[in-house]
Amino acid sequence: MGSLPPSPAAGAPHAAIGEPSPWVVRWTPLLRAGGRVLDLACGSGRHARWLAERGFAVLGVDRDGAALAGLPPAVRTRQADLEQGAWPLGDEAPFDAVIVTNYLHRPLWPHLLDALAPGGVLVYETFAAGNETVGKPSNPDFLLRPGELLDAVRGRLRVIAYEDGVIEVPRTAFVQRMCAVREALDGAEAAAPPRYRLDG
Known part of the structure; x- marks a missing residue:
């Protein structure tokens, strides 16, 4: 897959309170207007709020629960330990988008893919191997291996964009990030191929 031109927001800081990741902002135009979005492991909810x-x-x-309590009423919340017990969101799917940033628990991947509606978008961004040389997290359990995001969706989603490298803002970190779509399989695709805007 060819490399994509950097987005205008690629170098913008996103650590400030409430600022969303430029990667999430970049791919929001692919989401169905007014659609249902799951912000997984949302923390204080910078993306949910935005x-x-x-x-x-x-x-x-x-x-x-304390972090969720700070979210506005416009955001529905659910307190759940995503790493213990059964997948807690089976009654909520499908979603038009799933957003995951700075979080990795590999056993959840099948559930995330199954939770996407046809036409749904997965936007994923987290730390990758190499990050142990510049800071935390450094535990390999929390660092993506080279190409691991691609492997996780292979044969299930169409990858629109993928990056694996180093960022310097808001701090030096090794990251992988991906935007992928669960394509709708209906008669409409025969008329014209889907168009995924890369420039917002």
């Missing part, structure tokens, strides 16, 4: 302000129906899920 998406709700733009008219999306957002469900923010995290194990930290």
Whole structure:
């Protein structure tokens, strides 16, 4: 897959309170307007809040109830430990988008893919191998191996964009990030191929 031109927001800081990741912002235009969005392991909800302000129906899920309590009423919340017990969101699917940033628990991947509606978008961004040389996290359990995001969706989703490298803002980190779509399989695709805007 060829490399993509950097997005205008690629170098913008996103660590400030409430600022969404430029990667999430870049791919939001692919989401169905007003669609249902799952912000998984949302923490204090910078993405949930930002998406709700733009008219999306957002469900923010995290194990930290105190963090969820700070979200506005426009964001539905569910406190759940995603790493213990059964998948807690079977009654909520499907979603038009799933957003995951700075979180990795590999056993959840099949559930995330199954949770996407036809036409649904997965936006994923987290730390990758090599990050142990510059800071935390350094545990390999929390670092993606080279190409691992691609392997996780192979044969299930169409990858629209993928990056694996080093960022310097807001701090030096090794990351992998991907935007992928569960393509709708219906008669409409015979008329014209899907068009996924890469420039917003």
